[in-house]
Amino acid sequence: MHLYTYDSAPNPRRLGLFLAYKGIDLPTTQIDMRENKHRDAEFLAINPLGTLPALMTDEGVMLTEVIAICDYLDALYPDKPLMGSTALERALVISWDHRIFVSIFEAFAEMLRNRSPAFENRALPGPLDIEQIPELETRGRKRFRGSLELFDTELGDKPFLCGDSITFADIDLLVGVETARWVKESIPEGCDNLQAWLERSRAALS
Numbered sequence: 001m002h003l004y005t006y007d008s009a010p011n012p013r014r015l016g017l018f019l020a021y022k023g024i025d026l027p028t029t030q031i032d033m034r035e036n037k038h039r040d041a042e043f044l045a046i047n048p049l050g051t052l053p054a055l056m057t058d059e060g061v062m063l064t065e066v067i068a069i070c071d072y073l074d075a076l077y078p079d080k081p082l083m084g085s086t087a088l089e090r091a092l093v094i095s096w097d098h099r100i101f102v103s104i105f106e107a108f109a110e111m112l113r114n115r116s117p118a119f120e121n122r123a124l125p126g127p128l129d130i131e132q133i134p135e136l137e138t139r140g141r142k143r144f145r146g147s148l149e150l151f152d153t154e155l156g157d158k159p160f161l162c163g164d165s166i167t168f169a170d171i172d173l174l175v176g177v178e179t180a181r182w183v184k185e186s187i188p189e190g191c192d193n194l195q196a197w198l199e200r201s202r203a204a205l206s
């Protein structure tokens, strides 16, 4: 197995926290995204999507989606499960995770990538040239804040998103919330359940 990643980027960090919690150590190559190394022909020959992280399995299959990599590794390394231990728990983790990806990570990308000259013609991650739509920045902020307010209500007084123990869904929301600093967003005022959850999740992962 071989992991290609860039530790400080948000999607690689989702996987990095998963690996650290489970104590999994993989042979790894860092691809410097600040230097645009993920768009070099050399890396595109490995992962034609040009996205990170990417895991090459021992069978020579390339996995490019963090949720799939985590699900695969949780099955291979069952100690300290993060993807749920029953069929229902697993469904809940995937359900939360999908919602977090769509409503938090995509909202973040809308805010980050639709104005900055650094992302000109690269408004979406990946190999396609996609023009910016500046209005999406405002929509991203609305999606981000509104989704967190909904999550706050749904979380209520549960310790973690899926119940009593931390799962990959909590890791994803934590990375989504912490990365939002880049676009000057955070947990909205009054979301006290989420604020307490964030402290609990940080402690569980440390």
Ligand SMILES: N[C@@H](CCC(=O)N[C@@H](CS)C(=O)NCC(=O)O)C(=O)O
Pocket (backbone or CB within 6 Å): 009, 010, 011, 012, 038, 050, 051, 052, 053, 064, 065, 066, 067, 122, 124, 125, 126, 127
């Ligand atoms: N769908 C992928 C997303 C991976 C992704 O978008 N990673 C970002 C880094 S945070 C990336 O590679 N961006 C490449 C680009 O901006 O062209 C997943 O769920 O893992």
